[in-house]
Amino acid sequence: MVPRWLVALALSVGIARAQFGTIVGVVVEQSSGDPIVGATIRLGGLPHGAVSRRDGSFVLRRVPAGNLTVLVSAVGYHPTEQRITLGSGDTVRVRIGLRVESIASQAVVVSAARRVQSIQEVSTSVSLVDAEAIAERGLTRLDEVLRYVPGVVVTGSQVSIRGSSGFSYGLGSRVLLLLDNFPVLSADNGDMSFDALPIADVERIEIVKGAGSALYGTSALGGVINVLTREESPSPELRIRALGGLWTLPRFETWRYRSDPPRLGAFDASTSGAFGPLRLLAAGGYRSDESYRDYNDSRRWYSFGKVTYELSSAAQLRLVAQYAADNRANWLNWRSLAYATLPPLTTDTTDRIDSRKLLLGLEQRTIWSPALFTILRGSIFRTWYTNTVPPDSSGHVSADATQYNAELQASYQASDQLNVTSGANLLLNAVESPYTQGRRTQAITSVYAQAEYRIRENLVATLGGRLDNVSTEPTAGLQLSPKLGLTYRISERMSLRASIGRAFRAATVTERYAALRFAGFTVGINPALRSEVGWSAEVGVLHTAVLGGREWTFDAAAFVARMENLIEPQFVVDTTAEIRFVNITRALLPGIEITVRGWLWGETIGVESGATLMAPRDLVEHATLRFRHNVQWNTRLIVAPLPRVQLNVDYRFLSRVERIDERIVQLGLVPDGDARVPIHVLDLRLLWDVPVAVPLRLTFNVRNALDYYYAEYIGNLGPTRQVSLQAEWRLR
Template structure:
């Protein structure tokens, strides 16, 4: 039986430890001001220190990722307050939620380029080598006023490296479950040209997902990523940026029939020009192409190629010393042509027997937005903005025939107020509206699986939310920073799989409908403390009370929103002295449901019980160019289920060499 920690007792003890004065206190001169002076761009589309942003912001730097157990972007995000990451087997990808809003309600970007899959709406970041990342900016709260659809819960912007220095880095690692990794990166400068090249390969045999039935298989995979970027500095202020990436992933998550492949390619062209000392023009064109995207489930071969093209132009204009205006226009097109075939031999994708389903279409979103930042006094700043989006669904079809065109208009306003009470304390408040458009899958795909027939609904409307937030950042001492955020999201027109009828004794018919409402209330607490010049720590806690408040199925009213843990906290310590770096992190998640009716499968398999796990990493740098690291995940070998059995204790050793 898995023991459940008493949350309040454990949190009190850990917080006391963080604030303990038994460690040697660092002087203000020795202590970095944590992240309050870190410059971010995602929250306002302008460069601004975190302390001047009226929102809950977390920044994860490349240095942060090196210190902790991070080999994927999911690893990097899992300890962020308000954010829930759940890895799934095979091609199901990664489930993510921010403040109770999941999947297509969270916008993922790479250097401003959308990464959400145009077919399902979920985020896809597998094509980004970790070594190419400079930092990740996580902005929690509604941001449709700047970013449109999918930014209901927040925005995650993965920013790749710039300011190259000539350097080549090679790493090689091996670990539990037949896990191996190799990476290569090379950066350089030739006159006005910077260039970056990255390659990584990661493969694992995986582990048994269901000990009660080992024949169901292992969670194995083989992934490769390639990326390149060039930056040409036209002059001291203007530059051209071109980047290209490719990811190839093969999944072997069942001995019997289930397997898949995902190949996606990215292209981005950007241009930045300083038109005047107070005017900056930004242009971007990007393409995300899932060129080879298929799965085999049972005897069905499903292929879902998706292509997204997007362009944006914006202007940042400092009208006067106290007023900065941001205006922009953007256009985004998603196209998909999905097919399902019956296979005579489930192990052979060439044994196609007949076409079972075909569906797809095109969505187009044209947008215009503005944001006005007004500094009333040195202590008080207000941001007011809004975005108008025109969304269209055209060329829709499935085997039942073609679908009528559909168009929706959305206006998403937002207002935020920042007040600096004194040198140590900053308050902010915000209110805004946001939305998330239905996906092509929701609109057109007829999905027939073993026990469910899921019907599309071309009449779906966008989900909408009214959101409110109040927060404060307080510098308790030169060594300690505390943050508190209180938030509420009222969501309407939630898209649900609504019951239609029973087709047979064990097979039901469902259809996507705007059938639900939800109320999401929560609080986030963060504490960072510097014990000494060598030792630092953090703790954060999130309480998220997410309830279904209305649904066409009245039995769901009052139930917990799926894929949202009610309580979560994370704690971490880092010790860095001369050549040695040691990191220890723990995370707790309360019970989480995957079903709307909050039921769990029998026999414990697939249950989502609470758990607390600890990870650690030790790194030793022999020379400035040579280092070795040891990572231990799930240090105490805790057994728990999150859809399937999670991996037990794993060990990974990696050697890094720079030239």
């Protein structure tokens, strides 16, 4: 006799199978009907995804039955969404047409709520940079990419979203950085390693603005940046990109540290393909830059790999590996404004920095039932660096830092109206360095949950929170980060959003325990540092209008953030260069942000423009917050005078920084350190899709075409004029 439990199990499996279906489709160009290869297909709120093959076809198996939203995007096309109804055990066939469009429209995001969403469903502001924008501009580092995003300012190695950060030589980022959803802030300094990211193989970069700790925990005080690499191609593919260029000689004789223009170059190659249930992506690249400044040259290498294995129709395993090496001169600041491209006379120009970064990430996605799927994620991110100064010398620096991350995330569709995302996370930072007096560790454990409830068909409420425990806090280390959001879809073309949330950033190991000489300063330890905390809120509107027969997208937001316990370097005595990191600043950051994109005169001239206006205040000193720009404006024009030819123009403006740390100037640590002006940068690009058998695009790029001179931060001249030629091949 068959045991009852076996009969019950068989019945439950049969019922579960009956609750799933299959989607078979094809993606084509809307006007010509030609198949689109490499389009990304996702399902709203679900982990399913696919990439279209050579003939544009795709298959999504084991899809929960019910009403679904299919989200489709591809580089160079306007993304779209299509609603379908899938019955239990059925197969639905769809044909999806995409319209050619050079200006990216923001339609699909995954970072705002840790699941796939249409942009109209997100309650916070999100900016998106796609692969086309990165390739057209000839960009090779993340910091270069972020300079073109409204509301984002890059100061040296510091990234600020809506004024959340000023300048602190890269220590303690208030913006969380992810690579394919794995955290990649260093374990010691909590800083971003721009050169450790495979920019040539990025599909898109999502920038979530405002407090993000409710889902992401520490460091998401100002927002979250998620760098998402492209999916592995289902058919063999080879991509090659080569770039060569130079820095033009400056107009001032005292700035010319050499007689010939300094050169730069980059080379990237990647290949992708599928072998049954196994999909592979492998990439590597090299960058060399002699720099517009003396003793600022660099050589960088990187390799990147992604392997996805379909364990079954309901389970997927993915491995991500990244390694980068950087050998560069140890530039800190200029000798003086008169010699802005030369280091101080006391600089040891034989000293070089050798740094390495390694990321290993493993992720398993499992669909347990039509209502439940889980993601199990683990990663190791290791950074180590040293300089060439002998270890027994006072100028020697070195560190070996490793971040261990483990996370379990679950998404449960309780009903057609309610979706719950929850999880648990363990983050361990381990640092071994002479300047931290041996080995230091920091553990952060957390649980989180967020519910999205559809009150009405066009009204969604989001309520969530995260509880973190920080082991290095001097007192109780618990941090509670709640969030509340609303989205109201007035029509298919207009949606309103509002949100409020709390965020925090735990002090880094370096900020607490570092005792060293750096950039002319003596840094002392402060184990009593507390976490930075803050609240941010915003209201916004997203509207798509048809003007002159073409779609225009308008996005506007009003926001405010209040931050406390901000960690800043403070001079122990105003007459010495000894500093210590302390919780000293309270800040208020109100502002508005407006972006617009669309086409004029058919598809002859495209416009993409964004402006951020802020009034950042230091509530302790009752003055403007240091190292902030009150106005930022980015504009891009695309002119298509001929088939296969485009002229792109980028203009970036940043208002003059009103306040810096005057004590650095008063102590004479950086001569002419108070020199600062508004920033005006004009970039020009000419793109030509060469009509040859192998798809080839040539890009002639002139960055800072007017050779405008400005100080990016204290004692540091911003990049001068750069001229380059880039070639891209794509073989399928």
